[in-house]
Amino acid sequence: MQNQAQKRLLLLLKLLYEQTDETRFVSAADILRYWERKGIHANRKNVYSDIQLLMDDGHDIICVKSTQNRYFIGSRLFELPELKLLADAVASSHFITQKKSAALLQKLARLTSTYNAEHLRHPVYMEGMTKPDNETIYYAIDALQTALYRKQAVSFQYYEYTTEKKKILKHNGYRYLFSPYALVWNRDFYYAVGWSVKHGKLAQFRVDRMTGIQPADAVYIADTGFDPVGYVRKVFGMYHEETQQVTLLCENKTMRSVIDRFGEGVDTMPVAANCFRAVVNVAPSPPFFAWVFTFSGAIRIEEPTDVLAKMKDMASWLVE
Missing domain, CATH: 3.30.70 (Alpha-Beta Plaits)
Structure with missing residues (x-):
């Protein structure tokens, strides 16, 4: 009996989040029919008590009072305009592959009702937009963020293109020793900024051209005076002169x-x-x-x- 009540509650929550919003509601009769299709036999008293339990747990369930009360989910973790912004950013991002964009958009759609999810499926058109084919950049970003958090040096290889547009590793596969200080998003590309042992100074590398990133045994070279805002303005904005x-x-x-x-x-x-x-x-x-x-x-x-x-x-x- 307890399992039946728990299942009933979970199904009600699923129904409300997936099938209701500010323009679409469900009545007690709708909820009972939904439960019945799922093999749950209940009554109106169960509907009212379960809705109250969910409200007590913090779910924003709005009741539209009429001859037959109707219910919908009010506020959500993300409102529809926020999801639209996120969906547009994912769809238009240069470094996110087409396959990964589709997967992320599908996940974002689960944060709203099935009806509002349709609003997230309209593509954003950008002049000259290209999508990469390589998804390893996600793992590269994860490895660098972990190294940043742990203040840990990493090593990696870096590639460039030949005149025939073929990828080749720079310096015959040389492994750079690098102490990352920040990740910078500039003109739709990620850059890792930090101390490069090879260059003996601060340097930046395009993350999508870094490969084979792994923790290094080398000592992490810290720079307590590093100013990410100033560095971005000077280097990425090419502002080598005073304003x-x-x-x-x-x-x-x-x-x-x-x-x-x-x-x-x-x-x-x-x-x-x-x-x-x-x-x-x-x-x-x-x-x-x-x-x-x-x-x-x-x-x-x-x-x-x-x-x-x-x-x-x-x-x-x-x-x-």
Whole structure:
């Protein structure tokens, strides 16, 4: 009898989480029919007492009162908009294979009702998006995260491509000794940052090009002064120069792009009916100049003159 009651309770929980949401409900009669199909014989009193048990256990079961009360699951671990964001991130990720993406999306779908799960199956289209075929990156990330947690050195091999697009191990299969400090996500790729014995300094490696990662007997070389935020900004943003104040003359149509790059707090002022000035703090580096180039003159550097001169020098190779 106790086993029957436990099974009844588990089936009720399954029904509510899979078949109900804010727009779809079940009545006591629906629950009794569901139990009957599963070989459980019960009555309305069982429905009410079991629902109360689940509510006492913390499940958010909402009762819509009417001539025949109806029930649905209210709040869940993840709300539908949150699941949509996660599903889009999985579907569009460059390093997750097509097979793994499908498996992860199926698991995410189990966190909502079967009806809402349909909202997670619409693909995200991204220009030029490619998916890898190799799933070993998941194990590489796991090995590196474990090493980070344990502050343990690892060894690995690294590969590159020939002109025939064939993978080959660098330096004839040389095993790098590496003390990982951080994992960095940049432009849809994972990078491991840490101390490389071969280079004798901080270095970063693309995780999807690392292979044969394993714990090493070598001593972990720590760096208490390592600043991951500063490192990412300097190396991955290629900001090898100090930031300085730069004045830009911008056509009105570029306001959205200026805000996207520098935030809503960017200092701007109208100049004429069709343009404005923006004063920004930026490192005068190739990524910044490349950004200015994309607007074909709709954004121009006004001052300081030395920054404008650097941009002209960078562009000079185009006319040589």
